Amino acid sequence: MPAHDVLIIGAGLAGQRAALAAAEHGANVAIMSKVHPVRSHSVAAAGGINAAISVDDDWRSHAYDTVKGSDYLGDQDAIEVMCSEAPHEVMHLEHIGVTFHRNDSGELDLRAFGGASLKRTAYVADITGQAMLHVLYEQLMMHHETVQRYEEWFTTSLLIGEDGQCAGVIARDVRSGRLEAFTAKNVILACGGAGQVYKPTTNGLIVTGDGIAIAYRAGAPLMDMEMVQYHPTTLVETGILITEGARGEGAHLLNSNGERFMEKMAPNKMELASRDVVSRAEQIEINEGRGVGPDGSGIYLDVTVVPRRRTLEALREIVNLGRDFAGVDITREPVMIRPGQHYIMGGVKTDIDGRTPIDGLYAAGEVACVSVHGGNRLGANSLLDTLIFGRRAGEHAARRASQMPMPRANTKAQLQTDAARIDAIIARPHEGRRVSEIKNELGEVMNRHAAVFRDEQGLRSAQEAIARMREESERAWIDDRGTIFNQDVLGAIELGFMVDCAETTVVAALERKESRGAQFRTDYPERNDEQWLKHIDLTLGGGDGPQVTYSPVTITQWQPEERKY
Numbered sequence: 055m056p057a058h059d060v061l062i063i064g065a066g067l068a069g070q071r072a073a074l075a076a077a078e079h080g081a082n083v084a085i086m087s088k089v090h091p092v093r094s095h096s097v098a099a100a101g102g103i104n105a106a107i108s109v110d111d112d113w114r115s116h117a118y119d120t121v122k123g124s125d126y127l128g129d130q131d132a133i134e135v136m137c138s139e140a141p142h143e144v145m146h147l148e149h150i151g152v153t154f155h156r157n158d159s160g161e162l163d164l165r166a167f168g169g170a171s172l173k174r175t176a177y178v179a180d181i182t183g184q185a186m187l188h189v190l191y192e193q194l195m196m197h198h199e200t201v202q203r204y205e206e207w208f209t210t211s212l213l214i215g216e217d218g219q220c221a222g223v224i225a226r227d228v229r230s231g232r233l234e235a236f237t238a239k240n241v242i243l244a245c246g247g248a249g250q251v252y253k254p255t256t257n258g259l260i261v262t263g264d265g266i267a268i269a270y271r272a273g274a275p276l277m278d279m280e281m282v283q284y285h286p287t288t289l290v291e292t293g294i295l296i297t298e299g300a301r302g303e304g305a306h307l308l309n310s311n312g313e314r315f316m317e318k319m320a321p322n323k324m325e326l327a328s329r330d331v332v333s334r335a336e337q338i339e340i341n342e343g344r345g346v347g348p349d350g351s352g353i354y355l356d357v358t359v360v361p362r363r364r365t366l367e368a369l370r371e372i373v374n375l376g377r378d379f380a381g382v383d384i385t386r387e388p389v390m391i392r393p394g395q396h397y398i399m400g401g402v403k404t405d406i407d408g409r410t411p412i413d414g415l416y417a418a419g420e421v422a423c424v425s426v427h428g429g430n431r432l433g434a435n436s437l438l439d440t441l442i443f444g445r446r447a448g449e450h451a452a453r454r455a456s457q458m459p460m461p462r463a464n465t466k467a468q469l470q471t472d473a474a475r476i477d478a479i480i481a482r483p484h485e486g487r488r489v490s491e492i493k494n495e496l497g498e499v500m501n502r503h504a505a506v507f508r509d510e511q512g513l514r515s516a517q518e519a520i521a522r523m524r525e526e527s528e529r530a531w532i533d534d535r536g537t538i539f540n541q542d543v544l545g546a547i548e549l550g551f552m553v554d555c556a557e558t559t560v561v562a563a564l565e566r567k568e569s570r571g572a573q574f575r576t577d578y579p580e581r582n583d584e585q586w587l588k589h590i591d592l593t594l595g596g597g598d599g600p601q602v603t604y605s606p607v608t609i610t611q612w613q614p615e616e617r618k619y
């Protein structure tokens with residue numbers, strides 16, 4: 055049976071950064087991913103990564119912007135860690151080979167991004183995630199003697215030892231269908247977010263909330279699950295993301311009257327207010343009949359105001375996306391966009407070293423909630439979050455591993471449970487609904503009721519629909535009964551994970567009876583610091599669904615104030 059000091063589930067930026075850090079600290083490391091590592095969703099990240107590296111900037115300004123962007127729900131101790139360590143982390147990436155864009159003087163160029171007081175986003179055109187992910191993968195290759203890679207292995211559950219600590223995972227080899235137990239002194243979940251719970255979403259098909267559900271089922275608390283980010287610029291037809299880098303370069307948002315409506319909501323920052331504010335402003339224009347397109351469900355993003363040469367140099371990927379997916383040359387005419395699900399601020403609750411309350415279990419990246427994003431993430435702060443907390447989790451886990459023996463767990467029993475679960479899925483009769491049908495309905499329900507605007511009635515109807523879909527998903531049938539690359543069986547397991555994520559999102563959204571950050575309750579339209587300046591934590595109660603508790607927001611130097619852009 056494979057055994058490792060540090061076993062990392064997920065090979066996106068958080069996972070690879072954790073693996074590199076743990077290996078550099080002398081640990082015997084393994085990294086597991088359900089897809090080839092460089093196909094992890096981090097590869098899609100476009101616009102850039104924030105760090106106060108310009109001589110005019112200061113990490114405290116970055117931290118303040120992040121606190122304000124979070125609508126004061128972010129934990130300020132964690133935000134201070136992230137922002138103060140950011141410049142060193144970005145320079146480290148530069149030194150190991152990420153070809154960040156440079157200006158005419160040869161310095162790292164920085165672009166404007168939403169909610170930032172000044173330009174602080176380093177970028178590689180609009181393929182920043184791809185550039186970073188490939189460089190980290192090359193670095194991992196250099197550690198091939200101490201970093202074992204389990205590529206195309208799907209983790210089904212955590213192994214919890216007799217003493218309650220995490221002792222490894224159970225995983226299925228996607229290529230052969232073989233199920234195996236992996237023991238580990240420490241497991242770091244770096245499985246990414248849960249965008250596929252929504253339809254449409256900017257997230258790829260693999261982003262199904264696996265790590266969140268796996269941790270939750272093992273007893274780890276989730277935090278800030280109600281906070282789901284809608285990105286202001288996603289293509290109307292497909293939900294594909296047009297990076298905030300476009301507005302950072304100067305693009306305008308226009309309604310059907312040709313007005314730059316952001317003037318009403320954010321007269322100072324205009325299109326570069328934080329994402330929750332811009333998405334809400336767009337949705338108001340659409341709801342009040344000033345949208346564009348045949349059914350008025352869009353807004354125009356006008357990139358033509360950016361010099362064409364600059365667009366072709368710094369935004370070339372969205373030129374391709376506009377052409378291929380909307381049939382529009384964005385350098386010559388506006389493109390129709392609307393707010394679309396993009397990111398989840400919530401996730402597995404951790405401390406600033408990635409530790410969860412379960413000994414030996416860590417989480418980092420979008421799967422985790424430290425919470426640095428609170429009610430709303432600033433653009434280009436997620437890549438930073440993955441690297442800072444991925445590294446810190448890797449280092450901490452490596453240190454912990456050096457001081458302990460390999461934990462013991464009843465691997466046989468857990469293996470049998472997971473094998474029986476998979477066998478039962480494969481044996482389901484062709485009755486009831488298909489996995490894909492339920493998944494589509496789940497996404498549409500969430501997009502209708504747990505989106506930019508929410509209210510009690512809508513959330514209650516989502517909750518009822520999710521309860522029904524949970525039952526249906528436990529009987530949903532699949533076509534492929536084989537073992538080799540059986541994506542059907544994985545899809546059925548993922549559907550169960552997504553139902554857990556949807557349920558916890560809706561429960562938390564119902565619980566928070568105020569409007570803050572990405573959660574706008576039309577029935578409670580004001581922010582209410584007196585009652586709700588606190589995190590909502592959810593744990594799986596014995597058979598009764600999510601149990602709600604609260605935890606305080608950590609405030610160090612920035613007291614809550616009215617948020618204006």
Ligand SMILES: Cc1cc2nc3c(=O)[nH]c(=O)nc-3n(C[C@H](O)[C@H](O)[C@H](O)COP(=O)(O)OP(=O)(O)OC[C@H]3O[C@@H](n4cnc5c(N)ncnc54)[C@H](O)[C@@H]3O)c2cc1C
Nearest residue numbers: 064065066068088096100101102209246419420434436437
């Ligand atoms: C289109 C787009 C553009 C973006 N642009 C930016 C940007 O410019 N700047 C920014 O800061 N943020 C951006 N973001 C957000 C950012 O890219 C993500 O939040 C971040 O990359 C998540 O990284 P991660 O390492 O946490 O997870 P991911 O990169 O999603 O990796 C998850 C890993 O977990 C593995 N995994 C999942 N489940 C299992 C399982 N059951 N078993 C085994 N392995 C599993 C996957 O295979 C994968 O390797 C963007 C997001 C999108 C969708």
